[in-house]
Amino acid sequence: MEKEMIVNRPDNSKMYHPHMPTAWWFRKWSYFLFMLRELTSVFIAVFLVVYLFQIYHITQGADAYWEIAGQFRSGGWIAFHGVALIFAIYHSLSWFKTAAVILTPRVGGWMVPPWMVVALHIAAWLAASAAVLMLYVLI
Amino acid sequence: MSEETITLNVTRYRHEKDRAPFIQSYQVPYREDWVVLDALNHIKDELDGTLSYRWSCRMGVCGSCGMMVNGEPKLTCSAFLRDYRPGEIRVEPLENFPVIRDLVIDMSGFMDKLTSVQPWIIREKEKPVSEGEYLQTPDQLDAYQQYSQCINCLLCYSACPIFGLETDFIGPAAIALAYRYNLDSRDEGSHRRNDVITDVNGVWECTFVGECSVVCPKHVDPAAAIQKLKVETVSGMVRGFLMPWSRK
Numbered sequence A: 001m002e003k004e005m006i007v008n009r010p011d012n013s014k015m016y017h018p019h020m021p022t023a024w025w026f027r028k029w030s031y032f033l034f035m036l037r038e039l040t041s042v043f044i045a046v047f048l049v050v051y052l053f054q055i056y057h058i059t060q061g062a063d064a065y066w067e068i069a070g071q072f073r074s075g076g077w078i079a080f081h082g083v084a085l086i087f088a089i090y091h092s093l094s095w096f097k098t099a100a101v102i103l104t105p106r107v108g109g110w111m112v113p114p115w116m117v118v119a120l121h122i123a124a125w126l127a128a129s130a131a132v133l134m135l136y137v138l139i
Numbered sequence B: 001m002s003e004e005t006i007t008l009n010v011t012r013y014r015h016e017k018d019r020a021p022f023i024q025s026y027q028v029p030y031r032e033d034w035v036v037l038d039a040l041n042h043i044k045d046e047l048d049g050t051l052s053y054r055w056s057c058r059m060g061v062c063g064s065c066g067m068m069v070n071g072e073p074k075l076t077c078s079a080f081l082r083d084y085r086p087g088e089i090r091v092e093p094l095e096n097f098p099v100i101r102d103l104v105i106d107m108s109g110f111m112d113k114l115t116s117v118q119p120w121i122i123r124e125k126e127k128p129v130s131e132g133e134y135l136q137t138p139d140q141l142d143a144y145q146q147y148s149q150c151i152n153c154l155l156c157y158s159a160c161p162i163f164g165l166e167t168d169f170i171g172p173a174a175i176a177l178a179y180r181y182n183l184d185s186r187d188e189g190s191h192r193r194n195d196v197i198t199d200v201n202g203v204w205e206c207t208f209v210g211e212c213s214v215v216c217p218k219h220v221d222p223a224a225a226i227q228k229l230k231v232e233t234v235s236g237m238v239r240g241f242l243m244p245w246s247r248k
């Protein structure tokens, strides 16, 4: 018969139970950067919705597209796209850093160092961006 | 010549007297080779025998002396006074845990979580002793060794804001230890552990702040264990969906 383990637990009512302060993410630089990374997702999501909206208008013909494109030339939208670009770069770099944690590839007995995993991701990212730019120039 | 001293501001809490923790300051002799734990032992032996805290090995092995030192989770037996001089040193109980007394936190929640992930080798069927040991190659050992270095010091829990907000989260060390046994070539119990660590309070609670790995004194890298488990869980689900016959 299995013996039941007897565990002595401290009395919950006699303990002090601390609470996380609401502004916990201001307490450490790394927490702040984490919250910033989470916030970047909101900007990227809004950018993607706007982008899909523009693509939809391309399918409606050149006039429909240029009409909507004109509205995105306002200062507010340009500022939004600037911020969204910075956040997208920050978000992507933080993802590459994550990839270096998750992917620990081995070549023979040699483990590819994390900085190389990040560098390869950045190289692939730059190559993909260059290919998109080429398409844009050619079309 | 008067002896050089350093100030330790220590959190005190005695449930029978105090409604909330408060700070008590002590002047302790400064020694080049003293760690914060030595200073606490000096207080306990020479200045105030009522101060409570945990320690045992004094060499970074037992994992019992974890506290907040100037706001950072540290093993106090490895935190040298000289690294904080000339300022004062703030010593507090590990964050995100209930406090039993002074610097002593309640670990029972962690012990329950640790037990729930079954951190031991599980065999479907044990072979008789007469058949000998379960052998393992150096490469097989290498696969999990890093994750087996955990000393249950709980610094990682203290550094994790997600655990601070969601105390039901199984948390970094327990998940890293589950992963350690999943990776062990002698083990056959990963499906049992995965039921727990991929459940609502498991790996998906983690949003990869990464501080658990930064503060870990044994370089266990629990954040990596959690992210790898996420990827393995998703790829296992996709594989199970595309190739149902591959399910264990």
Ligand code: SF4
Pocket: B149, B150, B151, B152, B153, B154, B155, B156, B157, B172, B173, B176, B212, B215, B216, B217, B218, B219, B220, B221, B222
């Ligand atoms: S993973 Fe590291 S920080 Fe966390 S309990 Fe284990 S040794 Fe301590």
Ligand code: FES
Pocket: B055, B056, B057, B058, B059, B060, B061, B062, B063, B064, B065, B066, B075, B076, B077, B078
């Ligand atoms: S006293 Fe054992 S780890 Fe510090």
